[in-house]
Amino acid sequence: MSTTLTQSRYMCTCIILGNLLNIAYGINPGFSVLDECDVELPGDDELWEATTPSQWESLIDNKSRPPLVSLGKAASMFFTDSDRIETLPRGGWSWSAFATSAVIHQVAIAVWYLTQGQQACNNVTQDARERSRPESTRIEAALSQCRELLIRRSGGNDKAWNEEDSPLLFNACAILRVSYGRAFMTVRFLDRSLLIKDNPQDKLAILQRYHAASQKRGQLITLAVNRALEGFAIPIRAGIFLIQKTAAFKWSVEHALAAWDAALLVTKWVHAIETLHESGRIIAPEEKQVVQNVRHLLNEVDTEHARGHSLAAALARVWANLYDDTWVWGGASAGSNTFHI
DSSP: OOHHHHHHHHHHHHHHHHHHHHHHHOOOOSSOSSSTTOOBOOOOHHHHHOOSHHHHHHHHHHSOOOOOOBHHHHHHGGGSSTTOGGGOOGGGGTSOHHHHHHHHHHHHHHHHHHHHHHHHHTTSOOOGGGGGSHHHHHHHHHHHHHHHHHHHHTTSOOSOOOTTSOHHHHHHHHHHHHHHHHHHSOGGGSOGGGGGOOOHHHHHHHHHHHHHSOOOOSHHHHHHHHHHHHHHHHHHHHHHHHHHHHHHHHSOHHHHHHHHHHHHHHHHHHHHHHHHHHTTOOOOHHHHHHHHHHHHHHHHHOHHHHTSSOHHHHHHHHHHHHHHTOOSSHHHHHHHHHHHO
């Protein structure tokens, strides 16, 4: 087996792990977006799964190799002329499922660096006008291209996967939803040591500070909430009780972390919109539509939840139930405790 293939898959795996640690614990990604990402994208998964040297050589001889491209270059394609969907990277159609997943993780890391830089350059400003700056528009266009690529690669479906499709593309959709939150929500207010705190009072204090922080509003923020909510809709429409019992056997840890991240963003936003509505403030039509979508999803699960006094609390309780029966990943039970608090 090619040493280059082994090295590239190893580096891609390290980058994926670094992004997951960032989602869960807020740890800075461990690799530079420049030098360390100058690694060739892994080839077909069939090459990696070859069991003998002769089988690997036969596959090499019978397959036409696409032009070589590095992981960093592949990710940067989405930020180039990304105002038109038609400019989707042509090479993206020939990337393996693992390579595509790695690229989406790398885009998520690039978005993290971009948003961190924006906040630093603007002295972590609270000015709402910063959300309409050209950088935000550029990021949104790049993420839209990533989403379009994944939908097309999945046969027009980004909501679920079947046994014939690769779950890696399904996993990449979850990571893409995290990227929307990173790009447009005020995630810096959340202390992500939350998952490793043992004292419930410490966790409660972190959550109280997070929900007490001012929630910004705008079209891009509403878009990020809507994308995050798509992840909540998947288990409901697939059968929430079935997914609650079986997700750990078929789904990746990426979904557990992405759903936890999404739940924190969506519940905070819904709570803010509820509070504004109760005080008689004007709610934008697109915000009303997202709130209506939340009510509709809760109605599909249990009408009793939908009649609760707080829509955000009802959403948190239902989301927590998805984690209660998942013990394969240690972070799942910690995530569940977050919502029950």
